[in-house]
Structure formats: C-alpha cells, structure tokens
C-alpha cells in the first residue's frame with residue numbers, strides 16, 4: 119500500500135499504486151468522497167465483497183462500470199455472518215492480489231469505451247468502524263443492532279447457518295447507508311442472498327436498485343468461489359458434483375417436462391448417489407468423501423419449498439454440499455488452503471418463468 123499526493127495543494131489520499139483508485143478505510147472518508155458526487159448526480163455502483171477476488175467478482179465490477187459513473191468495491195470480511203464454529207479466522211485474505219487485480223481491471227475498463235465509469239474506490243473498513251458498538255455477536259441469541267429478514271432468511275442457507283443472513287443483511291444495510299449507491303451488484307451464485315437483499319431493499323424503502331449478475335463458472339462448471347482455495351486438487355476434481363446434480367434436475371424439468379418435486383429432485387439425487395458410490399469404490403488415498411446438506415426446489419420470491427413448479431413462475435434449484443477433509447493424504451499431496459478443512463460449497467440453477 120502507498121499514499122500519493124495528487125498536487126501540492128490537494129490533500130493526500132491513499133490510492134492503489136499506479137492507479138486513481140482511492141483506498142477508503144473509514145466511514146467518514148467514504149462520506150467525504152461521496153458528497154460531491156451526490157450533488158453532481160454522478161451515479162455510484164457498489165460491489166460488496168469479502169475479498170479474495172476472482173472472475174465472479176470481476177464480472178460484477180464490469181457490470182457496475184457499464185452502468186455507473188463510479189464503482190466502489192467493498193472488501194470486508196464481516197464477522198457477523200460467520201457462525202461461532204465457522205471459518206472466520208482462516209477466511210482467505212489476499213489484499214495484495216486483490217488490489218493488483220483491481221488495478222489491472224481498471225486499466226481495461228478505461229480502454230473500453232462502452233463503460234460509463236471505472237473503479238473509483240475500494241472501501242476496506244475495520245470492524246471497529248463498521249461495528250461502533252463493539253465486535254458483533256456471532257451467537258444466535260447475541261444482542262445488538264441487527265437487521266433480520268424472515269422468513270426468507272431462515273430456510274436453506276439460513277437453516278444451516280442460523281446467523282448468516284442476519285450478518286449479511288446487517289452489514290449490507292450499513293454499506294448501503296455509508297456508500298449511498300444508486301445500484302448494488304450481487305452474484306446469482308449466492309441466490310438466496312439476492313432474495314434476502316431484494317426483500318430488505320423493498321421492506322426498508324432503500325433508494326437503491328439491486329442488480330444480480332450471472333454465476334461465473336470454471337470450464338468444468340464449478341461455480342467460482344473464494345472458498346474453492348480450501349479444496350486441493352483431489353477434492354476439486356469431485357467438487358462439480360453439485361453442479362452436475364442440479365443440471366440433471368434442470369434437464370428433467372426443461373427437457374423431460376417434469377414438474378413435480380420428486381421427479382425433478384430425484385434426477386439430482388441420482389447423480390449424487392452415483393458419484394458417492396464411485397468414490398467409495400476407490401482406495402482411501404484416492405477417494406473423496408462429501409455430504410449433501412440440502413438440495414432444494416424453491417419458489418423464486420420466497421425460497422419456500424415447492425411441491426410442483428408452475429412454469430409461469432419458475433423455480434430455483436439450489437444445493438449445498440460439504441466436501442469432507444481427505445481421509446488418507448498422500449505424501450506431499452496439495453490439500454488446499456489451511457490444510458484442507460471441510461469446505462461447504464453452494465450452487466444453484468434458476469428455472470426461468472416460461
């Protein structure tokens with residue numbers, strides 16, 4: 119990190135080196151940066167992230183640059199959305215790589231005449247600034263100023279991670295209040311998160327538009343995710359199981375004309391079972407173990423489970439699998455970031471209204 123002085127009379131601002139991207143670390147500095155753009159009616163698009171940036175984040179930043187005069191990327195690993203037993207302490211933090219990626223992307227955006235704006239600032243606050251009342255509670259019964267969006271935040275991811283959407287909604291409410299963006303950009307990869315955020319914006323009359331970008335995938339279909347670094351090569355090869363299972367359910371709906379829950383989800387369960395059987399036939403030094411947390415067919419607005427899909431409304435196929443640590447590591451095997459702990463992966467496919 120470095121600071122640079124833009125002229126002898128202007129104040130010194132921290133910037134990503136060799137770029138015009140401001141690094142804003144406090145709520146006050148964002149407010150000072152934002153005020154003139156509000157008066158000038160220059161639009162701001164906010165891309166909230168937890169860092170460890172990858173091409174999924176890049177696609178959201180590109181969309182924000184197309185549609186706004188200024189793009190603000192927030193990088194903040196929000197403690198309130200991690201359960202007490204989750205991976206807050208090992209969550210990948212890659213500031214140098216993230217700022218290098220933003221610098222290179224900003225140069226590309228500048229050269230592409232189709233964009234309204236570029237990356238103007240990175241907001242990288244401390245927890246003391248985001249949570250002025252103190253480190254946020256992570257327990258289910260913690261006291262504090264929280265935003266809860268129910269019942270949509272209680273099912274699926276919310277059932278497995280009971281404080282997750284409380285933490286997400288709370289930090290997003292804060293980020294939206296601080297940055298005051300005209301538009302906010304979220305990835306479809308975290309589909310229930312998009313439904314929770316849209317509900318929050320609607321129910322609290324927040325003056326921002328929620329834009330959802332498509333899921334960016336690796337060549338074999340695995341959804342890009344910051345947590346993929348935990349996998350290591352052996353588990354990475356099997357991690358497509360969820361995408362393949364959801365794809366089979368999508369095919370049952372789109373190609374075979376299935377509408378009932380058991381038939382649509384049955385196709386997904388078969389892929390999971392075949393994959394498990396194939397893995398368990400391998401030696402412990404080669405196989406991969408995983409557990410399905412849930413596979414769901416839900417209403418796109420409420421995330422409540424559907425018995426039958428109404429093609430006029432469509433549905434959301436989603437799931438979560440836990441890739442278990444490898445049983446018998448081979449000598450020198452790449453086990454992934456932090457020694458290859460259990461990794462919970464999520465994915466989804468939208469059955470669009472017809």
Ligand SMILES: Nc1ncnc2c1ncn2[C@@H]1O[C@H](COP(=O)(O)OP(=O)(O)OP(=O)(O)O)[C@@H](O)[C@H]1O
Pocket residue numbers: 166167168169173174175177178303304305306307308331332333334335341342343344345346
């Ligand atoms: N593969 C992807 N395609 C499109 N958007 C994505 C993708 N992965 C993440 N995003 C979006 O980027 C934003 C920031 O997500 P985040 O920083 O948590 O990354 P992540 O890869 O989802 O991390 P994690 O592994 O913790 O879930 C969210 O709106 C998320 O939906």
Ligand SMILES: CC(C)(CO)[C@@H](O)C(=O)[O-]
Pocket residue numbers: 166167168194196199286289290308311
């Ligand atoms: C939206 C978000 C940045 C809030 O911390 C996080 O949940 C994420 O990265 O998806």
Ligand code: BAL
Pocket residue numbers: 168199308
């Ligand atoms: N992209 C979701 C962030 C989380 O799992 O905590």
